[in-house]
Amino acid sequence: xxxxxxxxxxxxxxxxxxxxxxxxxxxxxxxxxxxxxxxxxxxxxxxxxxxxxxxxxxxxxxxxxxxxxxxxxxxxxxxxxxxxxxxxxxxxxxxx
Amino acid sequence: xxxxxxxxxxxxxxxxxxxxxxxxxxxxxxxxxxxxxxxxxxxxxxxxxxxxxxxxxxxxxxxxxxxxxxxxxxxxxxxxxxxxxxxxxxxxxxxxxxxxxxxxxxxxxxxxxxxxxxxxxxxxxxxxxxxxxxxxxxxxxxxxxxxxxxxxxxxxxxxxxxxxxxxxxxxxxxxxxxxxxxxxxxxxxxxxxxxxxxxxx
Numbered sequence: 334x335x336x337x338x339x340x341x342x343x344x345x346x347x348x349x350x351x352x353x354x355x356x357x358x359x360x361x362x363x364x365x366x367x368x369x370x371x372x373x374x375x376x377x378x379x380x381x382x383x384x385x386x387x388x389x390x391x392x393x394x395x396x397x398x399x400x401x402x403x404x405x406x407x408x409x410x411x412x413x414x415x416x417x418x419x420x421x422x423x424x425x426x427x428x429x
Numbered sequence: 430x431x432x433x434x435x436x437x438x439x440x441x442x443x444x445x446x447x448x449x450x451x452x453x454x455x456x457x458x459x460x461x462x463x464x465x466x467x468x469x470x471x472x473x474x475x476x477x478x479x480x481x482x483x484x485x486x487x488x489x490x491x492x493x494x495x496x497x498x499x500x501x502x503x504x505x506x507x508x509x510x511x512x513x514x515x516x517x518x519x520x521x522x523x524x525x526x527x528x529x530x531x532x533x534x535x536x537x538x539x540x541x542x543x544x545x546x547x548x549x550x551x552x553x554x555x556x557x558x559x560x561x562x563x564x565x566x567x568x569x570x571x572x573x574x575x576x577x578x579x580x581x582x583x584x585x586x587x588x589x590x591x592x593x594x595x596x597x598x599x600x601x602x603x604x605x606x607x608x609x610x611x612x613x614x615x616x617x618x619x620x621x622x623x624x625x626x627x628x629x630x
Binding site: 347350351353354355357358359362366369370371420423424426427 | 432435436438439441442443445446448449450524527528
């Protein structure tokens with residue numbers, strides 16, 4: 334049963350999984366890049382990034398590039414650790 | 430019971446990680462064709478430089494013809510690469526102009542642009558001997574730098590060209606030979622490796 338315990342509910346969605354995967358291999362990603370990669374609507378992406386931000390797995394940085402507002406996301410240390418654990422748990426569950 | 434869903438999750442994670450960090454629509458076939466163009470260019474270069482049916486009156490004519498042949502090879506290679514990569518991206522559903530392709534292009538063009546300017550300055554000083562080594566070295570470094578953002582094979586193409594560039598600097602006078610090896614043979618070799626690994630599915 335301990336195997337299932339390691340499955341993190343915060344990542345139990347295709348879009349949240351995608352966001353974390355992108356942020357694991359890139360130092361940061363902005364809203365547009367995530368939107369392009371995951372092929373989701375603005376509202377959908379915003380709600381999932383908010384959920385991940387709330388549990389402290391990603392950090393959000395708002396800034397202006399020229400006059401355009403730009404939102405940049407990065408995975409926090411705890412987010413990376415949690416995601417690694419989640420992947421390990423998934424791999425173990427498949428292995429059985 | 431949920432094993433299928435977990436497997437899907439892992440597949441999704443892997444595909445997102447590679448798609449967000451690497452441009453994977455680079456066509457191997459375009460590498461092969463670039464190599465073929467370079468081999469043809471190399472053969473023309475041989476005909477120009479060594480006694481053949483092609484006769485020139487002045488050194489200037491020889492230089493101009495060589496530069497024209499080299500430019501022709503580059504133009505054909507770039508056009509082919511763009512066309513085939515565009516086609517491959519369309520087929521696999523990857524956007525041609527996305528974060529990965531931009532990052533790949535910028536990191537490829539920085540060393541290559543520096544090399545291009547360097548070679549032009551060498552031409553101005555008439556350091557003919559160093560042209561072939563310099564093009565090989567800078568092209569190798571451009572590939573090495575770009576390889577972080579696409580298939581790993583490009584890294585070995587880069588390293589091979591750097592080594593050839595250094596050898597060409599030592600064995601001066603064999604510039605054309607090293608040029609044919611680096612741009613012709615290497616491209617065909619690594620291009621076919623990539624073609625069989627990624628293009629044919």
